[in-house]
Amino acid sequence: MPFIRETAYTHSKLQSADGTWISCSTIGSGPGIVILHGTCRSAYHYKKLAEELADKYTVHLMDRRGREASGPQGAEYAMEKEIADTGTVLQHTGSTILFGHSYGGLVALETARVYAVTELVVYEPAVSITQSIPCNWxxxxxxxxxxxxxxxxxxxxxxxxxxxxxxxxxxxxxxxxxxxxxxxxxxxxxxxxxxxxxxxxxELKEVQRLDSTLDNYRSIAARTLLISGANSPLYMGNPITQLLATLPEAQHQILPQCGHNGPDEQAPSKVAALIQSFLREQQGNIIHSP
Known part of the structure; x- marks a missing residue:
């Protein structure tokens, strides 16, 4: 189960800046989109989402470090490592579209500050504001x-x-x-x-370390779609409002009858439809812009 073995996928391992190998499973054709999974998740959990997007996009499912298919997190794990890993995949594949879920959404936001991302989609990113994400457990x-x-x-x-x-x-x-x-x-x-x-x-300690650093995202140039589930805890939805006010080009969609695990469990096809609609809209804006 840990690995995606279907013949429709191609597989590669890319070496990040610190020498760690990052596994990537690729499916589809069209513009490249990189998918970043959440905490206690791996690329495998986002197969359905990838396959829903694959008719129009080349989808790259990363196994973030610490998963069996990739190298270890390492003793000096930090968000900077995740940014470098994601940047390696973006640059190797030529992708400029980035999707992240939960902690992967936080990684996506941080990556978009550093690398040339044109469209950014995040589903309930793990953005903590004044210790809003509970870590007392x-x-x-x-x-x-x-x-x-x-x-x-x-x-x-x-x-x-x-x-x-x-x-x-x-x-x-x-x-x-x-x-x-x-x-x-x-x-x-x-x-x-x-x-x-x-x-x-x-990963949760990085969420704590980055608490209340929302202003850092003002520099993100990517056109951004923020998605939240109508049934998710308030602490996951509340930062969306502040991200909308912070990101230069952002819009928000709420997925009805869905919670935090929309992309990987509850409604991957609906999440894919929102992503495709957003990307079509952005492409249309580019074509019709003077």
């Missing part, structure tokens, strides 16, 4: 990981962020029972998830 998560209690660590992650409204209102023992059933029903999926748990703390 991190010590509990770290302790569980140190003690080898991966199930408990994962539950801390799920309930601490509160991204799934159903899980948020379930007793912890119910959540554990549901996860145990899933682990038995889909062992490959569960083992893949466990392999992603060590990437969570370094």
């Amino acid at each position: 991190l010590p509990r998560f770290e302790q569980a990981m140190e003690e080898g209690r991966q199930m408990d660590a994962f539950i801390s992650f799920l309930t601490g962020l509160g991204l799934d409204e159903n899980i948020q209102h379930m007793p912890e023992n119910f959540v554990k029972s549901a996860l145990q059933a899933m682990s038995q029903r889909s062992p490959d999926h569960w083992n893949h998830t466990l392999g992603l748990l060590p990437t969570i703390v370094p």
Whole structure:
């Protein structure tokens, strides 16, 4: 499961600035778009989104560092490493369109400050404003990981962020029972998830470090689409309003009956439709501009 093996994809590994290898799976034809997955996710989870876009775009699914197909996060992990990795893929593929989800959305915003991105689409980027993204669960998560209690660590992650409204209102023992059933029903999926748990703390600590640095995004020249789910927690939707006021060229779309996992689980086809509509609009503006 960790790797995308279908013959429709081509696969490459690119060397980032610090020598780390970054895996990229590519499908489709047309202008290039790079997809950045969220925390505790990998390229595999965004296959449906990529395939929905592939009839009009060449879609490059990155496995960000720390995933099995790419190199490790490393002891000196920082957002600057993610920016360099993404820049490597943009430059190698000639892509100028960038999509990011959650933490991948934060990486996309930071990358667009540095590299020549013409269109930027972010779905609920992990932008923290005055500690708006809850991180008080991190010590509990770290302790569980140190003690080898991966199930408990994962539950801390799920309930601490509160991204799934159903899980948020379930007793912890119910959540554990549901996860145990899933682990038995889909062992490959569960083992893949466990392999992603060590990437969570370094990424969330970067979210904390970049708290309230919103003004940095005023320099982004890319035409930007901000997407949020109507059913997502308020702390994911609230920064969108401030991003709209900060980014020079930004618009906002709300996806009805959808939460934080719209691009990877709940509605990848609807997210793809919003992306395509936005990109068509931008292309039309370029053609008709004087």
